[in-house]
Amino acid sequence: MLFSYGKIGEENPIDFTLKMNQSRIKCCKSIIQQASQVLSKYITSHPNSHGCSCEIKKLPTEKTSKIIQNLFSGHQIIIDNDNIEILNDISKNLK
Numbered sequence: 001m002l003f004s005y006g007k008i009g010e011e012n013p014i015d016f017t018l019k020m021n022q023s024r025i026k027c028c029k030s031i032i033q034q035a036s037q038v039l040s041k042y043i044t045s046h047p048n049s050h051g052c053s054c055e056i057k058k059l060p061t062e063k064t065s066k067i068i069q070n071l072f073s074g075h076q077i078i079i080d081n082d083n084i085e086i087l088n089d090i091s092k093n094l095k
Contacts, residue, residue, distance in 0.1 A: 014073065016043075017051035023065035027072030035072060036094035056093045064090070 016032060018025045018039070033040040042052050056064075064086055070077045071090075079087060 015050065018068070018072065019051065019053040020065065020068060021055055023068075025065055025069045025072065027069065028074060031074050032072050038094045054093070056089060 014026045014028055016027050016029045018027055018032070029043055033043055038054075039052070043049065046052075063083070067077060067083055067086055068090065069075075077083075
């Protein structure tokens, strides 16, 4: 199954850095706001911010950061048995 919040382009520039666990993930504010209520509230409260940090327990760092970068940058991700648990953990933490 493929999933995407949209494509990166002029309307969705890479303008936000999410530091998750030990990874720095370049992403798009408008896509983050669609994808996560938790991060959307942070961005709304801090509109001039260009990043934030969060910690999610039990996430493998390298694989997770690639998935999150693709998800929050508008790229398509494939939802499969290899990443379903990671995506589920992310969704529980970032709602």
